[in-house]
Amino acid sequence: MAITTATLSARAFEKIRACAYERAGISLPPEKREMVQGRVMKRLRALDLDGFEPYLHLLDGPDGEAEWVHLLDCLTTNYTRFFREPAHFDFLRDHLVPAWRQRAAATGNRAVRIWCAAAATGEEPYTLAVLMESLLPHTEGWDVRILATDISTRALATAAAATYATKQVADLDPAYRPFFLPAAGDRVVVAPAARERVIFRRLNLMSDHWPLRGPLQAIFCRNVMIYFDAPTQERLVNRFATLLEPDGYLFVGLSESLTRARHPYRTEGPGIHRRPAEITR
DSSP: OOOSOOOOOHHHHHHHHHHHHHHHOOOOOGGGHHHHHHHHHHHHHHHTOSSHHHHHHHHHSTTHHHHHHHHHHHHSOOOOOTTOSTHHHHHIIIIIHHHHHHHHHHHOOOEEEEEESOOTTSHHHHHHHHHHHHHSOGGGTOEEEEEEEESOHHHHHHHHHTEEEGGGSTTSOGGGGGGEEEETTTEEEEOHHHHTTEEEEEOOTTOSOOSOOSOEEEEEEOSOGGGSOHHHHHHHHHHHHHHEEEEEEEEEOTTOOOTTSOOSOEEEETTEEEOOSSOOO
C-alpha cells in the first residue's frame, strides 16, 4: 500500500524543478518545494508508490514521458471562470469587433481567428465563443474560429465536455444565458452555436512546433506567464508577435506584466497589448 506522507528531498526537488523548467518552462523557486511535495504526493498515491525515489525512477523509465504529462497536470493550477477579468472582453466588444466589422465592410473578409493559449477547463474559450457568436454570428456569414490549447490533459477533458455547474453561469448577463442549455444534475452545456467555434488541442507552449499559423487577430494568454521566468516570458511574447496580424492584440492576465521583457507591443490598457503595423526592435 502506498505511503500517506513522505518528504521530498532537496535532490528530488531539484530534479523535478529542472525538468519542469526544461520541458514546460515552469519556474519553481525553492520556496515552492512544499507545494511541489504536496502535489507530487497525489501521484504517489495514485500509482501506489512507497516514496519519491521510486517515482523519480518512473520518470526516468520507459513510461516516463506519459507520467510527465500527469506530473505537469499536478504542478499547474487551472482556476478560471466565465468572463474572468471582464475588462478584456469589454475591450474586445467595444474596440476590436467594430474594427473587424469595418474591415469586413471594406474587404468582405469576415474571418476572425483567435488563440486562447491557456484554455484550462474551457471557461475562457467558451466565453470568447459566446461573445463572438452574439456579436459576429455565423448567420451573418462570420467565420470565427477559436483555437484553445493547454498543457493539462485533465483540464482539456473537462473543457471538451463543455458541461458546467449551473451556478457557474448564474450571474452572467441574461443576453448570454441562451448559450448555456440545461443538462442533467443541475448542470448546463454550452450550446452548439458557441461550442462549434472552439477547437481544443493539447499544447506545451515551450514546444518548437505550434499547431497553427497566422495571421491571428487576437491571442489570449492570461494567467499562465506567472509560471515562467523573465527570459521565458520574453521569448514567448515575441513568438506570439510573429503570429499576430499588424494591429493584432495580445491579452495577458491583469496580474501579469511585460515590463521586464523587450517586445514590440504597445500597451493600451491593463493586460492589453497591440502589435504595431510595423515592428521595430
